[in-house]
Amino acid sequence: MTQLNMEDTLLSEELELCTLTADRYYSNYYSWSHRLFCVTHHSSKQIWRAELDRMRKWREMNVSQYCVFSYCQYLLSRLGLQPDDLAYEYSDVCELIDLYPGHQSLWYHRKWIVYQLSKWKEERCVKMVDDELHNLRTSTDNLIVSHLKGLKILLRVS
Numbered sequence: 001m002t003q004l005n006m007e008d009t010l011l012s013e014e015l016e017l018c019t020l021t022a023d024r025y026y027s028n029y030y031s032w033s034h035r036l037f038c039v040t041h042h043s044s045k046q047i048w049r050a051e052l053d054r055m056r057k058w059r060e061m062n063v064s065q066y067c068v069f070s071y072c073q074y075l076l077s078r079l080g081l082q083p084d085d086l087a088y089e090y091s092d093v094c095e096l097i098d099l100y101p102g103h104q105s106l107w108y109h110r111k112w113i114v115y116q117l118s119k120w121k122e123e124r125c126v127k128m129v130d131d132e133l134h135n136l137r138t139s140t141d142n143l144i145v146s147h148l149k150g151l152k153i154l155l156r157v158s
Helices: 003-024 029-040 045-060 066-078 083-099 104-136 142-157
Strands: none
Touching: 003 029, 003 045, 029 045, 029 066, 045 066, 045 083, 066 083, 066 104, 083 104
């Protein structure tokens, strides 16, 4: 057995054990902590993506366990918080909220997604303003440049 196969097998076994203990013992923090430890030491985006897909299915059956949502947030962060992923998460959590409106974990996850989307939008707007400022630096129209600088400051404050 090669080193890579052995590592993949070990990871699979550890993740399966974490799933069994999380299923058996409600909100098992130690299980989720160990799962995070195992995944953190594998820098493969393919593994993170597969884990995220697996957890999306798992959390539908465990909507009141915030641990799984927190773990998904970690995976999304490791994958770079892509807007498509965040949009999918938002859509998914909204569907779950429609089915289970009283579960606090769903609302906390939604809050995190909205925050990440607004942060991404703000960074994108600031980058666009920076690009415009760069393009206008050679321009003699100081009024436009000062307006864009003010807009940039406003975007960072709000």
